[in-house]
Amino acid sequence: MGNVGAKDVPVLLSPEGLRLDGRRLDELRPIRIEAGVLHQADGSAFVEWGQNKVMAAVYGPREVHPRHLQQNNKAVIQCKYNMAAFAVDERKRPGLDRRSQEISKVIAEAFESVVFAEEFPRTSIDVYIEVLQANAGTRCAGLVAASVALADAGIPMVDLVPAVAVGKVAGQIVLDLKKEEDNFGEADLPMALVPQSGRLVLLQMEGHMTEEELGRALDLGVKGCRDIYDRMKGALRERYALTPVVGGSA
């Protein structure tokens, strides 16, 4: 585990074109989404995505805190992405760091693009994302969890917001990077899609790709997002089915 003392780059693609965990280039890791896992939150969801475990809760619309952030014409959407100290190999110091603050900001902005915030003036919609176990792609897993939690909370929105990271690994464009691919790959491009409009509300990129590769990466990401979109809808249907689809809760 981890990179302590180990500098060897693992073989990221087999000669047959399979990835470290046996996936094809355009294949997602196993994803399980469960809506409504917390009793006190207005909406919540738990997402297990490969080796990621992420929980999200939504509180609100409620009073704005701190009050000076209040807007007279719409709700403010406040997002806090946080990672547990034990979620990564090297213990992360608890609390907000610059990375979490940036992720919180871009996720909040992604949701501001879809939530009908003007229906709830002078309120706050608080979105909390907790990463309990991390293995690359936590901001996408967090966004997916939070989006399902927003729907679970009954917040009116244009659409759900599926998200996935695309990247470049061993010269190939691949969908949904796992940790080793993220660490040793050539590029990472997380994105979030509004399926109704086909537009991206979160887009970041780090690494290097040619223009042609970037084009393919975007197309692959959109396809991945649509796949995840179906699973998000499935989780909500299961949550609100009149007769439970399958038993058990997280």
Place this chain on the structure above:
Amino acid sequence: MSEEVVAEILTTHILDLAAEGRRLDGRGPDEYRPITTEPGFVSTADGSALVRLGQTRVLAGIKLEPGKPFPDTPNAGVLTTNAELIPLSSPTFEPGPPQPGAIEVSRVVDRAIRAAESIDLTRLCVTPGEKTWVCYVDVHVLEHAGNLIDAALLAAVTALANSTVPAKRFAVAEADYPLDLVHVPIECTFVRLGDTIMVDPTFEEEHAAQGRLTVATDETGRVVAMQKGLVGAFSPDDVKSIVRRAFVHGERLRTLIKGGRS
């Protein structure tokens, strides 16, 4: 929203029920909510456990890293406990630095682990005065429905009991080895509601309570830590009877650290 809101009428109702020895959820005064422990919930941690106590849900993760011993204990490892009452877990928690409530939970949990000598800290020492293992116990409260202390310690101890010292990863030894759990402290928390003393308070009961008392016992029959909290008082006789009850519950809860339900 910082004040914790429990309706006055609910508080009165809880106290009325308590006068007859009854509780809102139908439990008896000496009855815990259902408990489950799930060791190994987080694979990135060196040890972990998810504990549910009724609707309360707590995740503890252990991380071990090489570090420097404190100058006054050159032969001992370092143990650090931290509790995060994250805003996801309750409508009343806000983001920001740990509040007194979270600090109390982490300190009371830390005290029980330390006082019970759960871990032989001298065995964490690698080179006296220079290198030792630092053991971080991080407690993440996922859902706060009352009695965080008992759930947090149970999660922490369960996590410690299934922890591995990552000696190989940090090139300290040839192979990883299990962390030895020497003693197993269990904390039992009681609240006074009128003249009745109830074990394992819910969130609402904590708010109606006229005093809270936590007693930590270990498997050798020692009381290793206590903490009185909230506004209210207990007589010495109350305390004695609480301690007696804590031993009985402690023995039962201790069987859960291998994972299980009760």
